[in-house]
Amino acid sequence: MLPDLLRPGVRVVIAGTIAAWDRAARSHYYDSPGNKFYVLLHESGLVPQLLAPDEDERVLDFGVGLTDMVRVRESEPGEPPVFDRVGFERKLRRAAPQAVAFVSKTAANSYARNAGQRQVRDFGAPSWSVGRIPAFVLPGPSGANNGMPLPLRIALWRDLGDFLDTLG
Template identity: 35%
Template sequence: MLDDVLGPSLDVLFCGINPGLMSAATGHHFARPGNRFWPALHLSGFTPRLLAPAEQHLLPSYGLGITNLAPRPSAKASELTREELVEGGAALAAKVAAVAPKALAVLGVSAYRTAFLRPKARIGPQEETVGGARVWVLPNPSGLNAHFTLAGIAEEMRRLRSSLA
């Protein structure tokens, strides 16, 4: 189990799919060196400098938080069952309602489609809300996601950031 990074008055709660094995071992979100979350977060302007996973505790000072859809660590998100994702979606909705961020950013369109029964969802803003927060689906920053480059992930994060202004 990987602890959430939360704080008061969050602008964005980023939601990964589930902890990778390195994240579970270190206790830090997006800890694998090939993961592009931290560089994309910085390149998009959400943070003034590149943060290391061990600095995740600084995120609430920037109005940011991190959680996961499913708590079970795995080498690949594809190892999760449909049931784990749907259960995680329900738990996430309750968490978002309690934390009340301005936006929920789900990092992975396939996981979002499964967890929230939205088979046609695409990257970008969604029409529906989750737990009362507007939803933005972002590309999965895992190095295993060959569909998006670091620049592409950062651009989608930048679009989200601009929508908050």
């Protein structure tokens, strides 16, 4: 499992899931081929320079934290994964960000399902929060989401910056 990149007072925590068991074997966040995470992070204006996956710790310098919800156990085929929601919420309370941004609808719905909240259908702010921390849903950066044009994904990630500005 990758270590959390969190510190108290970050502006936003970007959260994914460790839904694939092999992901924990990777050395850096979002380092798989075809993943556009660092391009989206930079082009959206959330960080002022393009970072490489092996520079993932530098996101903290720009007020961005990274974490994942962690699976509690493997699920039966066709069953939704169960995540450590309590541990995830505890991490967020300690970091006290202005918002938590889920890195895909899949990640947001994984949280929602485990927290008894409504599933999301759209990008942006859902009807629920994580504890008292406002939530936001981003389009996924992975190569599996390359069917969505990159300019559209960038625009939706820029919406996160606008959302953060409204929070103060």
